[in-house]
Each structure stands twice: as C-alpha cells, then as structure tokens.
Amino acid sequence: MGLYKRKRSPYYWITYKVDGKRVYESTGTKNKKLAEKIYAKVIIDIEEGRFFQTESRRRTFEELRDRYMAExxxxxxxPRTIEKDRNTFKPLSTFFEGYTLAKITPQAIAEYKxxxxxxxxxxxxxxxxxxxxxxxxxxxxxxxxxxxxSPFLKVRIEQPKNSIYRWLTTDEEALIVLECADWVKEIVIFALNTGMRQDEILSLKWQDVNLGRKTLIVVKSKNGEQRTLPLNQAAMGVLQSKGKVRHISGLVFPSxxxxxxxxxNLRRGFNAARGKAGIDHVRFHDLRHTFATRLVQRGVDLYVVKELLGHKSIKMTMRYAHHYPESLRHGVDVLDESGDTMVTLAQKRATALP
Structure with a gap:
C-alpha cells in the first residue's frame, strides 16, 4: 500500500504514480483511517480518469530548487552568494524532499520552523x-x-531582534553617485527618491508612469499588491530624461x-561605484532604507512611509521609528496649543482670588 509515515513528519504520507511519474505527498492528517480514505480516493480518481494535476500538484520542491538555482x-x-544559496537549500531539501508545491502550505512551513x-x-x-x-x-x-x-502571503518570517540595516549619509550618497556609470547613476538616483525595490525598478514600464500627474504604479510588488507612488522632482528628472528615447520593449530602464x-549586472555596477567611493558594507537595497530613514528624520508620519514602501504591516516600518526623535516633537507640541488656553484661564482665576 502507498501509505507510510516519515520520521520528521507527524502526518501520514501517500505515494502513487500518475502519468508515469512517482508522486509523494502528505495527507495532512495524523488519523490513519482518514489517510487511508484520502489515498483510496486518489487511486480511484486516477483509475477513473478524474484525477487532474495542476502545475502545483505536479511540480516538486526539487524542481523548484534546481530551476531557481539554474535560472x-x-x-x-x-559565486560566494551562489554557494551560500546551495548551503541554505540543504536543510530545506532535507525537510521538503518529495513535496509537491501544492503541499508547501503555511502549515507545512510552520512545521519546518x-x-x-x-x-x-x-x-x-x-x-x-x-x-x-x-x-x-x-x-x-x-x-x-x-x-x-505563494504560501508566504500568510507566513511571517521572524527576524532577530538585533537586526540592523545600513543607510547612506548625504556625503556617502554624493560620493557613490559621482562614481556611478551613467546607466547605474540614473537607477541609483531613482531608487533614493522613490524607495522602490530593485526588481520593481527594473520591471517598471512606461505604461505604468503618468508624467502629467507625477505618479507611477508599482505593478510587480513583493507583497503582491499594486501601489501608486507620487514622484518628487529628482525622480521626475530621471524619467523625463529617459523618456526622450523610449525603447519598444516599454521598459523604463532597459538594457x-x-x-x-x-x-x-546592476549589482556589479553599483558595487564598482561603491568601491571607488571607498564606502564599505552597502548594498543596493540599502538605498531603500536610506529613502525611508530620511523621510522619518524629516518628520514624515510612519503610516505614510509604510504606504510609500509598500509594507504589508506597520511592524516592518517601525524599524525606522527610532530615527531623529525630534520628528516626534510635533506630537506633544499639539498639547501646548490647547494647554496654553487652560493655563491662561487658570492664571486669571488665581489672580482674581482675594
């Protein structure tokens, strides 16, 4: 029978052949009788031609891993990062070996944790x-x-409490921009003034840009949701320059x-400029941190920063809250506006007393 248990899983697993391919998947239950019924239904559906495999039921974790690494x-x-990815995949492979993508659910990820x-x-x-x-x-x-x-739309990845991030000073920014090749420079300036992720910038198309309204739509967002971004003068300057000659592909920043x-290629171009500028430990993604940090330092509300960054939760944005405490002063100064009236009234009453 194709019903069995795995050492690291509390659930019963089944194995069967469909279209000549051996499939292994979890039943998602610890109850043996229920697992037997699930297995029996799969076998009957296969025999009667009612078993239809979607891509997620057909593709395996191993295929996902190998194609991601290759492509x-x-x-x-x-090379060092590639080797890190290979090593990082090892424990994932130990656990998810034989899983179809349909079985990599939020529950399965919780079990992996x-x-x-x-x-x-x-x-x-x-x-x-x-x-x-x-x-x-x-x-x-x-x-x-x-x-x-993706199952990760419902999964939270806990970060270490002492996790830190890097952001550029204005002097560091100027030095890096000065050393950038022209095609890298325009992307760096755009990133610093929009806070967009690298892939969001590289995937941006003219059809999603409205120069008249000074806005753009981020279509390929990390959290799966679109967002509209207003554009400042620096970002508009980059787009107006790029817009003079538009490629047939529709990409704003084509190769x-x-x-x-x-x-x-972008990473190598950015790292080359960073190296020439003599600035260490800065990644392209830190341009996004720089954008957010400067907004908070200038007193921009954290909710506004959250919306501009496209964070799904305000918790992600709270990492910037410690910057420039003076930006919080307006929150308490509001009390003075009403407090002055109360104090003045109290003083008048005190003066009127015999």
Missing part, C-alpha cells in the same frame, strides 16, 4: 532559509506560473539590448 541564482549572483528550532539554529539562520524559499516560490508564481499564490537589466 536565477547562478546567472545573477556572485518547528523542525529547525528543535535543532537549535539561530533566528537569523532560519530567516535566511525561509527568505530563500520565499524567493524561489515567488518566481514560481510570477515567472513560471507553477502556483497561483542595451532592450531587455530587462540583469540584476547581477
């Missing part, structure tokens, strides 16, 4: 593993159409061949 990691990442915690790993290590799995699944949704939605710029 995204190896062409776009540095518990499985790794019992091994005593650091919060930061678990976060990196889950972030890599999320990245691969996002590609499976957006690029390959292997899934309709010389007219295709989407390879993220690895």
């Amino acid at each position: 995204f990691a190896i062409p776009n990442k540095a 518990q499985y790794r915690r019992t091994q005593g790993i650091k919060v930061s290590t678990l976060a990196k593993e889950l972030e890599l799995l999320r990245a691969a699944l996002n590609v499976a949704v957006r690029e390959w159409e292997w899934m309709d939605t 010389q061949a007219g295709t989407k710029i390879n993220p690895g």
Whole structure:
C-alpha cells in the first residue's frame, strides 16, 4: 500500500504514480483511517480518469530548487552568494524532499520552523532559509506560473531582534553617485527618491508612469499588491530624461539590448561605484532604507512611509521609528496649543482670588 509515515513528519504520507511519474505527498492528517480514505480516493480518481494535476500538484520542491538555482541564482549572483544559496537549500531539501508545491502550505512551513528550532539554529539562520524559499516560490508564481499564490502571503518570517540595516549619509550618497556609470547613476538616483525595490525598478514600464500627474504604479510588488507612488522632482528628472528615447520593449530602464537589466549586472555596477567611493558594507537595497530613514528624520508620519514602501504591516516600518526623535516633537507640541488656553484661564482665576 502507498501509505507510510516519515520520521520528521507527524502526518501520514501517500505515494502513487500518475502519468508515469512517482508522486509523494502528505495527507495532512495524523488519523490513519482518514489517510487511508484520502489515498483510496486518489487511486480511484486516477483509475477513473478524474484525477487532474495542476502545475502545483505536479511540480516538486526539487524542481523548484534546481530551476531557481539554474535560472536565477547562478546567472545573477556572485559565486560566494551562489554557494551560500546551495548551503541554505540543504536543510530545506532535507525537510521538503518529495513535496509537491501544492503541499508547501503555511502549515507545512510552520512545521519546518518547528523542525529547525528543535535543532537549535539561530533566528537569523532560519530567516535566511525561509527568505530563500520565499524567493524561489515567488518566481514560481510570477515567472513560471507553477502556483497561483505563494504560501508566504500568510507566513511571517521572524527576524532577530538585533537586526540592523545600513543607510547612506548625504556625503556617502554624493560620493557613490559621482562614481556611478551613467546607466547605474540614473537607477541609483531613482531608487533614493522613490524607495522602490530593485526588481520593481527594473520591471517598471512606461505604461505604468503618468508624467502629467507625477505618479507611477508599482505593478510587480513583493507583497503582491499594486501601489501608486507620487514622484518628487529628482525622480521626475530621471524619467523625463529617459523618456526622450523610449525603447519598444516599454521598459523604463532597459538594457542595451532592450531587455530587462540583469540584476547581477546592476549589482556589479553599483558595487564598482561603491568601491571607488571607498564606502564599505552597502548594498543596493540599502538605498531603500536610506529613502525611508530620511523621510522619518524629516518628520514624515510612519503610516505614510509604510504606504510609500509598500509594507504589508506597520511592524516592518517601525524599524525606522527610532530615527531623529525630534520628528516626534510635533506630537506633544499639539498639547501646548490647547494647554496654553487652560493655563491662561487658570492664571486669571488665581489672580482674581482675594
């Protein structure tokens, strides 16, 4: 019988063949009788031709891992990062081996979290593993159409409490921009003034830009939701310059061949400028942190910052709350406006007393 238990899983698993391919999947239940019924139904559906496999039921974790490494990691990442990804995939492979993508559910991910915690790993290590799995699944949704939605829309990745991020001073920004090649410079300036993620910028098309209203729509957002961004003068300047000659592809920032710029090429271009400027430990993503940090330092409300960044939860935005406490002063100064009247009235009453 194709019903069995796995050491690391509390659930019963089933295995069967469909279209000549061996499939292994969890029943999602600890009840043996229920698991037997699930298995029996699958077998009957296969025999009667009523078993239809969607891409998510047909594709496996191993296929996801291998294609992600081949098409995204190896062409776009540095050798050291590629090796890190390979190592990060190892514990994921140990747990999710044999899973179809349909079985990588929020519940399965929660089980993986518990499985790794019992091994005593650091919060930061678990976060990196889950972030890599999320990245691969996002590609499976957006690029390959292997899934309709990512399970990570309902999964929270806990970050270490002492996690830090880097942001640029105005002097550092000027030095990096000065050393950038022209095509990198315009992307860097645009990132610093919109807070958009790298992929959002590289995927931006003219059809989503409204120069008249000074806005753009972020279509390919990380959290799966569109957002509209207002554009300041610096961002508008970049778009007006780029708009003089538009490529047939419709991309705002196309490569010389007219295709989407390879993220690895942008990273190398940015790192080259950073190196020439003598500035260490700065990633392209830190331009987004710089955008958010400066807004908060200038007293912009955290909810506004959240909307501009496209954060799904205000908790993500709260990491910037400690910047420039003076920006919070207006909140308490409001009390003075009403308090002055109360104090004045009290003083008058005190003066009137015999």
